[in-house]
Amino acid sequence: GEDVEQSLFLSVREGDSSVINCTYTDSSSTYLYWYKQEPGAGLQLLTYIFSNMDMKQDQRLTVLLNKKDKHLSLRIADTQTGDSAIYFCAGGGGYQKVTFGTGTKLQVIP
């Protein structure tokens, strides 16, 4: 089965860029997702990338996929205090089950 690993914690200053990293084991995932979860809330889909893509940009978000190293990253430009949350990467999609990492807590310092 899929294993997805993330670092647990990241602290950045407001206005800087944040880069959250993720590694996964199963290269058969159709999609790779990034979700945001604020305290006490459900999961918000931020963006996703199809497995045959290398990069996707969506406003302040840039997703990079290195299929050779099975490495996924999410870059948030001009990080704001409202970006403070837990970020999950996940793989799967279509009619595959989606496997989530343990989450990276992003702390934005004003």
Add this chain to the structure above:
Amino acid sequence: ETGVTQSPTHLIKTRGQQVTLRCSSQSGHNTVSWYQQALGQGPQFIFQYYREEENGRGNFPPRFSGLQFPNYSSELNVNALELDDSALYLCATQDVSYEQYFGPGTRLTVT
């Protein structure tokens, strides 16, 4: 706003009891998945339903069961509750685009 709603928001049950959690999604979302998220963990896949049939299951015992209805609503049933079942239960629905839309979750506490 994902258009996915879950009820109840919070629930407290006693060990050994049974619980039913509900999820409603948008029209056209034929696939629903249920996840268990323990405190400090990522969501764990319980099972998925497609057009009212179970379409995949994670590593959860048979006392976790589900139903999906033609009106795009679904249920998660858990029998013989255990303390370790305390968690946030999330449902996620998807349309043909494969984007999963999560509801806000039901927080279950088993005492």
